Amino acid sequence: MPRGEARWAWLLSDGGEPRNWITLLAPLLGWHANGWAGIGWGLIAAVFTAVLPTLILRFGARRQYWGGRDVRRRQDRIVAAPGVMASVITGTALLYGLKAPAEVTALVTAMLGVLLALLVITFFWKVSVHSAVASGALSILATVFGAWLLVLAPLVVLIGWSRIRLRCHTLGQVAVGALIGAAAGAPLYTLLG
Numbered sequence: 001m002p003r004g005e006a007r008w009a010w011l012l013s014d015g016g017e018p019r020n021w022i023t024l025l026a027p028l029l030g031w032h033a034n035g036w037a038g039i040g041w042g043l044i045a046a047v048f049t050a051v052l053p054t055l056i057l058r059f060g061a062r063r064q065y066w067g068g069r070d071v072r073r074r075q076d077r078i079v080a081a082p083g084v085m086a087s088v089i090t091g092t093a094l095l096y097g098l099k100a101p102a103e104v105t106a107l108v109t110a111m112l113g114v115l116l117a118l119l120v121i122t123f124f125w126k127v128s129v130h131s132a133v134a135s136g137a138l139s140i141l142a143t144v145f146g147a148w149l150l151v152l153a154p155l156v157v158l159i160g161w162s163r164i165r166l167r168c169h170t171l172g173q174v175a176v177g178a179l180i181g182a183a184a185g186a187p188l189y190t191l192l193g
Contacts, residue, residue: 009165016159018133019050025137026050026107032144033101041100045108048091056083072168074126081119088112106193107140113188117180128169128177131160135178136185143186 023046030042057080060066066076092108114136121127134156142149160174169177 005165009162012158012162013130013166013168016130016134016155016162018129019054021133021137022046022050022111025140026104029103029107029140029144030101033103038101038104041095041104044100045091045095045104048094049088049108049111052087052091053084056080056087074122077122077126078119081122085112085115085119088115102193103144106189106191109192110136110140110185110188114181114184117184118177121176121180126169126173127180128160128163128174130163131156131169131174131177132181134159134181136181139182139186140189143190 026045026049027039027042030038030040030045032038034041057066057071060080060083061071066080067073071077071080088108088111092105092112095105095108111133114132118127118129118132138149138152138156141152156178160169160178163169163174164171
C-alpha cells in the first residue's frame with residue numbers, strides 16, 4: 001500500500017474507533033435530552049461504554065491475553081468480550097437505576113444489543129466492530145436529529161475502507177458489521193427511547 005494511503009487508512013481507522021463515536025454520541029444525546037445535566041449522564045455512559053472498555057482492552061494487550069488493543073484475532077475477541085460486556089452491562093444497570101434520561105439509557109441499551117449480536121457472530125466469524133458502531137451511531141444520530149445527517153454516510157464507508165486497507169477485515173466483515181449496527185442500533189434506540 002502506498003505510504004500516503006496507509007497514513008489515511010490509519011487516521012480513519014483510529015479516528016473511527018468505537019470509543020470515539022461513543023464518547024461523542026453519549027454526551028450529545030444527553031444534552032439533547034436534558035441540557036447540561038444530560039451531558040453529565042452522557043459522560044457517565046461514556047465511562048462505562050468507551051473509557052473502561054478501552055482500559056480493559058489495553059490491560060489485556062499489555063498482559064498479552066490478546067494480540068493488541070485492536071484485538072484482531074477472532075478467538076481473542078471471545079476472550080476479551082466478557083470484560084467489555086461487564087462494563088457496558090454495569091453502566092446500563094447504573095443508568096437505569098439512577099433514572100438517567102431515556103435517550104441516554106436507550107443509547108447504552110441499543111449498544112449492548114449490537115454488542116451481543118456481534119459477540120454471537122464472533123463465535124463463528126470475525127466481524128467489524130468499527131463498522132458496526134459507526135453505522136449504528138450514524139443511524140441513531142439520524143433518528144434523533146433528522147435524516148439529513150445521512151450525508152455523513154460516506155464517513156462510515158471510509159472507516160470500512162480503512163479497515164479493509166489495513167487488512168483488519170474483509171469487505172464482507174465490514175459490510176456485515178455496518179448492516180448489524182444500522183439494523184439493530186436505531187430500531188433498539190427508538191423502541192427504548
